[in-house]
Amino acid sequence: MPADSAATLPPSVPLPGRPRAHIGDHPVYHALPPDAQRRLIAEGTEVDLPGDARLALDRDHLWFVISGVLGAFPPDSEVCVAPVVSGAVYGWDHALGFSGSGAQVRPLLDVRLFQVPAAAAREALGYDWLARFVALQAVQRLTFLEQEAACNASHRVSERLAKWLLRLHHGGNGAPVRLNQARLAAMLGVQRTSINVAARNLQATGGVRFSRGKASILDVAKLTASSCRCGTTD
Ligand SMILES: [Zn+2]
Numbered sequence: 001m002p003a004d005s006a007a008t009l010p011p012s013v014p015l016p017g018r019p020r021a022h023i024g025d026h027p028v029y030h031a032l033p034p035d036a037q038r039r040l041i042a043e044g045t046e047v048d049l050p051g052d053a054r055l056a057l058d059r060d061h062l063w064f065v066i067s068g069v070l071g072a073f074p075p076d077s078e079v080c081v082a083p084v085v086s087g088a089v090y091g092w093d094h095a096l097g098f099s100g101s102g103a104q105v106r107p108l109l110d111v112r113l114f115q116v117p118a119a120a121a122r123e124a125l126g127y128d129w130l131a132r133f134v135a136l137q138a139v140q141r142l143t144f145l146e147q148e149a150a151c152n153a154s155h156r157v158s159e160r161l162a163k164w165l166l167r168l169h170h171g172g173n174g175a176p177v178r179l180n181q182a183r184l185a186a187m188l189g190v191q192r193t194s195i196n197v198a199a200r201n202l203q204a205t206g207g208v209r210f211s212r213g214k215a216s217i218l219d220v221a222k223l224t225a226s227s228c229r230c231g232t233t234d
Pocket residue numbers: 150151152155159160163228229230
């Protein structure tokens with residue numbers, strides 16, 4: 001495990017103006033047996049983090065994403081290799097006692113999380129259940145990363161930018177996408193000038209408006225038409 005991969009989170013800070021979602025709304029939690037739910041609730045706590053938080057989530061917990069979007073970044077990189085969207089869970093490997101891939105996971109948008117100590121999650125869910133679940137997920141992760149590699153190599157910046165904006169919009173359940181163009185350029189691993197051109201092109205279609213460090217999604221259909229749609233199932 002890289003020495004710089006984990007950080008200690010600050011205590012929960014309520015964010016103003018947020019709809020109050022909680023762990024009971026989370027689809028994975030919702031699908032668990034009542035006994036496991038009770039044990040997770042007894043051991044877990046909710047945490048709010050702003051989208052510009054620079055701390056990586058630690059590997060001592062299982063993290064349910066209640067709202068917002070997290071991103072996975074290789075160590076010492078600003079290139080985002082995968083989103084972790086609301087309704088997903090980060091850290092199944094941790095619950096099994098492994099430290100994971102080495103990627104740092106931190107907020108892309110404002111997030112509300114529910115954190116459960118890894119050992120408590122293992123006890124509540126059972127090692128065998130977790131092992132089967134992680135094995136299934138590994139195949140999905142590999143497929144996703146293969147698609148992303150092909151996308152990065154072959155699709156235009158404007159198509160990839162539209163893809164990421166839609167991911168953030170849908171993955172965050174419509175929460176504001178407060179990312180300026182410098183951060184979007186870093187996330188996609190492209191020059192700032194390339195993002196400026198791509199953003200102008202997308203804005204001209206009427207699908208999105210960029211202003212004051214925020215991307216406002218105006219028309220999902222138009223933005224989808226501009227996107228390469230990699231990683232989508234429809
Ligand atoms: Zn693509």
